[in-house]
Amino acid sequence: MIAEAKKQVIKDTVPVLEAHGTEITTVFYKRMFEAHPEMLDIFNLTNQKVGDQPKALAMTVLAAAKNIDNLDAIVPAVKGIAHKHRALEVRPEHYPIVGKYLLEGIKEVLGDAATPEILDAWEAYYGKLAEIFIGIEKDMYGQAAWEGFHPFIVKEKEQMTPDIVRFTVDSDEVDKTITAGQYITAKVQPEHYPNMELRHYSICAMNTEEGISFAVKREGGDGTKGIVSNYLHEVIEAGDVLHLSAPAGDFKVADAHDKLLFIAGGVGATPVMAMAEDSVAKGKDVRYVYSVRNEAHQPFKDQMAAIEQKGADLKIKFSETDGYLNRDDFAGAESREIYICGSMGFMNVMMAELEAMGIENSRIHFEPFGPKMSMAAV
Structure with a gap:
């Protein structure tokens, strides 16, 4: 539980987060990657460049702060993020690293306004938020169809459009049962690239008798060329091996919806x-x-x-x-x-x-x- 006095500090600083949240999270990512370059093997650097990931983190923290008296209200949003964390192999030991540099981001951006009282309250608040994520993700790891990143053979590569390829991959060693709307996560390391790169790709067909099918759009743009999508388009062919984590995601049709x-x-x-x-x-x-x-x-x-x-x-x-x-x-x-x-x-x-x-x-x-x-x- 978070003490009522600390909850009040969080509530009082919500306007500050609204004004500076993305700036804080941008500083956080920069500092964390400098100190822990191994974290670059988890995070999507393209989303960092275009600003989506810092904004997403800021919105997550802000949503929880606004609901600090009833954190159960943010569980639906947390579950969506937790699915991605599980697919990326985010583990409990990563959370203290994130917490440390999130606080450093707050200190750097707010300067003298980041009093010890404020930093103490935010440390307690982040600890509670991390506890929620870790608990939900523990259940997801237990329910995953397979552990970690498993090798699959590319059975077919089909060029559906000038910029979209459909891959069908197979393995006899895992349960390929899926839920419509889920995605798999591919882990690759393109030649001459210093880090592992992980990307989510949606499963595009229900029939998995011949393997799991997913589609990849070639992404490109000034300074934001898709590292993984271009690698998959240009390098990976039928017969090659791709390492995938188990299907994940909460985008699915409810049984009650007809x-x-x-x-x-x-x-x-x-x-x-x-x-x-x-x-x-x-x-x-x-x-x-x-x-x-x-x-x-x-x-x-x-x-x-x-x-x-x-x-x-x-x-x-x-x-x-x-x-x-x-x-x-x-x-x-x-x-x-x-x-x-x-x-x-x-x-x-x-x-x-x-x-x-x-x-x-x-x-x-x-x-x-x-x-x-x-x-x-x-």
């Missing part, structure tokens, strides 16, 4: 594809609205045709000729549970459109391709 609207953009179709397949197979009422640049860039044509043949209401909109998705494409959404996946920008626009339609947030379930908490409103 009328569904899936909304996806670009490679966001990846988890939604498996979710739509599974839902159609279970006899659910499925509407699937998908946006992509043009037909040449449309992945999963075979799987989309199959679910449409089995009764799914499928709408594909090519943005170059048909424009972008908007509320007119979501007719009847008021009576459905909604599941969305896509880029951070796509997600923000879709959420705004649904909000304008008066859809309750509790009926919207989403998975962005980036740190989810960087989108949080807390």
